Amino acid sequence: MSDREAPRRRVPGPAKPPRPRSAVRRQPGPGARPARRPSGARPPGQRPLRLGSARPRLRMVSLALTLVLLAFVVRLLQVQAVDASALAARAEQNRYVVHTLAAERGGITDRNGVALAISEDAYDITADPTMFSRKQLQVGDGPEQAAALLSPILGQSQAELVKKLRPRNSSSRYTRLATRQTPQVWKQIKDLKAALAKKSETDHSTANVLAGVFADPSSQRVYPNGDLAAGTLGWVNADGQGGGGIEQELNKQLSGKDGKIRYAQSGGREVPTAGSNETPAVPGSDVELTIDRDIQWAAQNAITEQVRRSRADRGYVVVQDTRSGEILAMADAPGFDPNNLSEADAEAMGNAALQDAYEPGSTAKVMSMAAVLEENAATPLTHVVVPNRLHRGDRLFSDDVDHDTWYLTLNGVLAKSSNIGTILATGQLGRTQAEANKVLYSYLRKFGIGSPTGLGFPGETPGILSPYQKWSTSQQYTIPFGQGFSLNALQAASVYSTIANGGVRIEPTLVRGTKGPDGRFTPAPKPKDTRVVSRKTATSLSQMLESVVDDEQGTGIKARIPGYRVAGKTGTANRVDPATGRYHGYTSSFAGFAPADNPRITVYCAIQNATSGSYYGGQICGPIYKQVMEFALKTLQVPPTGAQPANLPVDYKP
Numbered sequence: 001m002s003d004r005e006a007p008r009r010r011v012p013g014p015a016k017p018p019r020p021r022s023a024v025r026r027q028p029g030p031g032a033r034p035a036r037r038p039s040g041a042r043p044p045g046q047r048p049l050r051l052g053s054a055r056p057r058l059r060m061v062s063l064a065l066t067l068v069l070l071a072f073v074v075r076l077l078q079v080q081a082v083d084a085s086a087l088a089a090r091a092e093q094n095r096y097v098v099h100t101l102a103a104e105r106g107g108i109t110d111r112n113g114v115a116l117a118i119s120e121d122a123y124d125i126t127a128d129p130t131m132f133s134r135k136q137l138q139v140g141d142g143p144e145q146a147a148a149l150l151s152p153i154l155g156q157s158q159a160e161l162v163k164k165l166r167p168r169n170s171s172s173r174y175t176r177l178a179t180r181q182t183p184q185v186w187k188q189i190k191d192l193k194a195a196l197a198k199k200s201e202t203d204h205s206t207a208n209v210l211a212g213v214f215a216d217p218s219s220q221r222v223y224p225n226g227d228l229a230a231g232t233l234g235w236v237n238a239d240g241q242g243g244g245g246i247e248q249e250l251n252k253q254l255s256g257k258d259g260k261i262r263y264a265q266s267g268g269r270e271v272p273t274a275g276s277n278e279t280p281a282v283p284g285s286d287v288e289l290t291i292d293r294d295i296q297w298a299a300q301n302a303i304t305e306q307v308r309r310s311r312a313d314r315g316y317v318v319v320q321d322t323r324s325g326e327i328l329a330m331a332d333a334p335g336f337d338p339n340n341l342s343e344a345d346a347e348a349m350g351n352a353a354l355q356d357a358y359e360p361g362s363t364a365k366v367m368s369m370a371a372v373l374e375e376n377a378a379t380p381l382t383h384v385v386v387p388n389r390l391h392r393g394d395r396l397f398s399d400d401v402d403h404d405t406w407y408l409t410l411n412g413v414l415a416k417s418s419n420i421g422t423i424l425a426t427g428q429l430g431r432t433q434a435e436a437n438k439v440l441y442s443y444l445r446k447f448g449i450g451s452p453t454g455l456g457f458p459g460e461t462p463g464i465l466s467p468y469q470k471w472s473t474s475q476q477y478t479i480p481f482g483q484g485f486s487l488n489a490l491q492a493a494s495v496y497s498t499i500a501n502g503g504v505r506i507e508p509t510l511v512r513g514t515k516g517p518d519g520r521f522t523p524a525p526k527p528k529d530t531r532v533v534s535r536k537t538a539t540s541l542s543q544m545l546e547s548v549v550d551d552e553q554g555t556g557i558k559a560r561i562p563g564y565r566v567a568g569k570t571g572t573a574n575r576v577d578p579a580t581g582r583y584h585g586y587t588s589s590f591a592g593f594a595p596a597d598n599p600r601i602t603v604y605c606a607i608q609n610a611t612s613g614s615y616y617g618g619q620i621c622g623p624i625y626k627q628v629m630e631f632a633l634k635t636l637q638v639p640p641t642g643a644q645p646a647n648l649p650v651d652y653k654p
Contacts, residue, residue: 102218103256106284108233108246110293111326111512115224117233117247122220123186125154125178131212132165138207145209153188154178165212177213179238180220189213221247227337229296231351232289232330232510234458235338245351246287246510248458253514256284286515290326295319298631300331302624303605307333310610310620313585316353317624318493319632320602322593325497325506325527328601328632330354330490350459353489357461358608360492361573361617362417363591364482366541367495368426369414371443373537377428380411380540380648390420393473397423400572412650415547415554417570419481426480434468437476441468444479446532447495447505449487454507454527463487482573493604496591499545500567500599503538505530542567543646546596553650558622559590561630563640567599568592568625570618575609585609590621594629595641603629 102124108117132142139145147161154161154177164175178185193210200208221236234245241255242248259281299317307315319329332352336344372378386406390397399418406418413421430436445451450465464486466475475484490508498505507527515521533541545567548554555570571589576582589606593599605621605628614620632638 098260098262100216101259101261101278101281102216102240103258103281104219104283105221105236105240106254106256106286106514108254108287108289110289110291110296111328112292113288114293116229116289116291116293118222118224119219120222121183122180122218123183123215124176124218125150125181125186125189126214126216127165127175127177128173128212128214129165129167129175130173132209136212137209139209142207142209145207146213149192149210150177150189150213153185153192154181180218180240181215182220186215189215221338223338225293225297226339227335228293228300229291229330230335230338231332231353232291233338235341235349244349244458246289249456250287250511250514254284254287256517257282283517285517288512288515288521290321290328290510290512291330292328292635294635295628295632296329296331298635299329299628300333300335302627303331303607304333304335306620306624307607309613310607310615311612312607313609314352314356315605315607316356316489317628318353318489318602318604319628320493320497320508320604322497322500322599322602325494325508325529326512327490327508327510329628330510351457354453354455354457354460355488356608357463357486357488358587358606359483359486359573359576361482361571361587361589362419363492363569363571363589363604363617364487364495365414365417365422365480366499366545366569366591367444367447367449368422368440368480369410369544370447370499370533370537370541371429371440372410372425373540374443374533375429375439378410378425380409380544382410382425383652384408384410384413384421384424385654386413386418386421386424390423392423392477395474395477397477406651407654408651409649411544411547411648412553414544414569415551415650417548417555422481423477433476437468437471440480441465443532444485446530447498448491449485453488453490453494455490455510457510461488463491482571486576489604489606492589492591492606493602496569496593496604497602498532499538499541500593500602501538502535503531503533505532542593542596542599543648545569545592546645547648547650549592550645550647551650555616555618556590556592556622558618559592559625559629561594561626561633564594564633565596565641565643565645566592566594566629567596568622570616570622571606572615572617577609585611586615588615588617588620590617590625592625592629594633595638596645597643598641600636600638601629601632603632 105119107115107119109115130136132146134140143162143165146165147158150161151158156178161177164177167175193213196208196210200206223233232245234247235243236247237243242251247254259279262277299319303315303317315333317329317331318327320327330351330353334345334348336348386408388403388405397420399420408416408418408421410425413425426440427433427436429439444465450463452460452462471479478484494505494508506529509524509527511524513521513523546565548556548570549559549566549568556568559566559568569591573587574583575585575587577584587606587608588610591604593602603625605624607620610620
C-alpha cells in the first residue's frame with residue numbers, strides 16, 4: 001500500500017476546558033436560523049403538531065362582509081331610488097303638522113248697529129296622541145298623568161280625557177280635547193306645560209306629559225244681551241255651526257271660510273326656521289237685522305211678566321213696521337240664554353212665535369169682515385140681528401156671553417166680537433154655503449194663511465188650512481170666527497199689517513242686509529207685496545177696529561192709548577193641547593195697529609193656557625198691547641195725528 005492510500009489519523013490536540021453552566025447562551029443574531037431541537041428532546045409517543053391553513057377562514061369572513069355590504073347597498077338603493085318618494089312623504093307627514101285656522105264668525109246687530117251676537121277669541125284644545133306613548137315619554141301612564149292635570153281645567157272627567165289621549169287607532173295624530181275655551185283656560189295649560197318642560201330639563205325622572213297638548217285659535221260666540229231675542233238669534237253649537245234661528249238660517253254667510261296652516265314641529269314645538277305655509281281664513285259677513293233692541297226689550301219684558309202672572313204655558317209678542325213689513329220685535333216667553341245652553345229648557349230653545357201653530361180665535365174675524373166688505377156683501381152700517389143661539393149644521397152656536405137678541409151693525413158685530421153675527425155675515429158671501437166657503441177660503445189664502453211667511457226661518461210652521469172642499473160641517477161655521485184652522489203669531493200680525501198698509505200685504509222681513517269682509521253693505525232683497533183688499537175696504541176695517549177699543553161696548557178698551565187713535569181686536573179661542581190633541585184651556589190674544597188713521601206700527605200678543613186670573617184676550621193681552629205700543633211709538637217718535645175717530649155706531653134700534 002502506498003503512502004497515499006494509507007488512512008490518515010487525526011492527532012488529538014489539547015483538550016478544551018468545560019463551559020460553565022452559569023454562562024449565558026449566545027442568542028442568534030438577526031436572520032439566523034433557529035436551532036433545531038434535537039430529535040431526542042420530543043417526548044416519546046407524541047405526534048407532531050401541524051397548523052391548519054388560514055385561507056378558508058379568510059374566505060368565509062370575506063363572504064360575510066360581502067353579504068353585509070350587499071344588504072346595505074340594496075337598502076340604500078331601496079331608500080334612495082325605489083321608495084324615496086314614499087319615505088320622504090312619510091317623513092314629511094311626521095315632521096309637519098296641519099291645523100285649521102277657524103274663520104271669525106260674522107256679528108249680528110240690530111237695525112241701529114247695536115251688537116246682538118259677537119265672536120270673541122277662543123281656543124280649541126287639541127292633542128297628538130302619539131306623543132303620550134311609553135316610547136315618547138318613557139313612562140307608561142302618560143295619558144293618565146295628562147288627564148289628571150287637564151281635568152280640573154277643562155271641566156271634563158279624567159276617564160273621558162284618557163280615552164281621547166289613547167285612541168283605538170294608534171297612528172292617530174290629532175284629537176280634540178275641548179272646543180271654544182277662553183284665553184284664560186289656554187294660558188293655564190300653557191303655563192303648566194312650560195313648567196313641566198323646564199323641570200324635565202333638570203330632573204330626568206320628570207316627563208313633560210303635556211308636551212303633546214296644543215291649541216288651535218278659534219272663536220267663542222257671545223250674546224251681550226243674554227236672553228234678549230234668543231229665539232230669533234238662535235245659538236252656535238259645539239262644532240261652530242248655527243244651531244237655530246238666524247245663526248242657523250244664515251250660517252253660511254256668518255261662518256266665512258276656514259283657512260289652514262302647515263308648519264314643522266319637533267317635540268311638540270314649532271320649528272321656526274323650517275318655515276310654514278298658511279292659507280288665511282276668510283271672515284264671515286256681519287248681519288244686520290230689522291229688530292230694534294229697545295223695542296225687543298220692552299216686548300220681551302212685558303210678555304215674560306204676563307206669562308208669569310197668568311201662570312201660562314207660553315206667550316209671544318210681535319211688533320212690525322206696517323209700511324215696510326220689517327219685524328221690529330219678536331219675543332217669546334219663557335226664553336233661554338244662548339250663553340248658557342246647558343241650563344236651557346229644550347222646549348224653550350226655539351222661536352215659538354214662528355213655530356207654534358194654534359187656532360187664532362176672534363182676531364181672525366177681521367179677515368172675514370174684509371171678505372164681506374170687499375165682496376160688497378155688506379157695509380159697516382149693515383144691520384145684523386144676532387139671536388142668543390144659532391143652529392147651523394150639526395151644532396148650536398153661541399157667543400161668549402148669554403144675551404137677549406142683539407140688534408147690531410156689522411161694525412157692532414166686530415166690536416162686540418159676536419160669533420153668531422160673523423157666521424150670519426159670511427153666509428152672505430155666496431148663494432149657497434159651499435160658494436161662501438170658497439170665497440172666504442180665497443181671502444184667507446190671500447192674507448197668507450196656510451203658507452210660509454217668506455222669512456225662511458228654521459222650523460217655521462205655515463199653519464193649517466184645509467181646502468174649502470174638505471171643510472167639515474162644523475168648520476164651515478167655525479172658520480169665520482177663527483176656529484178650525486191654525487196659524488203662527490207672525491202670520492196673525494201680518495194680517496193686521498196688511499189692513500194697516502191700505503190692503504197690501506208685504507212679506508215680513510227680519511234681515512236688512514249683510515256686510516262682507518270688504519266692508520261693503522248689501523241690502524236684503526225687496527220683499528214681495530200683494531194687494532189683498534182695496535184701500536177703501538182697508539179704511540173701513542180700520543174704522544171698525546177702532547170701535548173695538550174706543551166704544552164702551554167694545555172688548556178692547558184696555559188697549560186704549562191716550563192721545564192716539566188705536567185699532568185692534570181681541571181674541572179668546574179654545575186651545576188644542578199639543579200633548580193630547582184635544583181642546584184644553586184657551587189662547588188669549590190681541591192684535592192691532594196705531595195710529596189708526598195713519599198706521600206705523602202693528603203689535604200682536606198671544607198667551608197660551610193662562611191658568612191664573614182672567615183668560616180673556618182683552619183682559620190679559622190688551623194691556624200688553626198698550627204697554628208695547630206706547631213704548632214703540634215713543635221710540636220711533638211717532639206723533640199723534642190729532643184727527644177725530646169715525647165713531648161708527650155699534651147697534652141700532654129695531
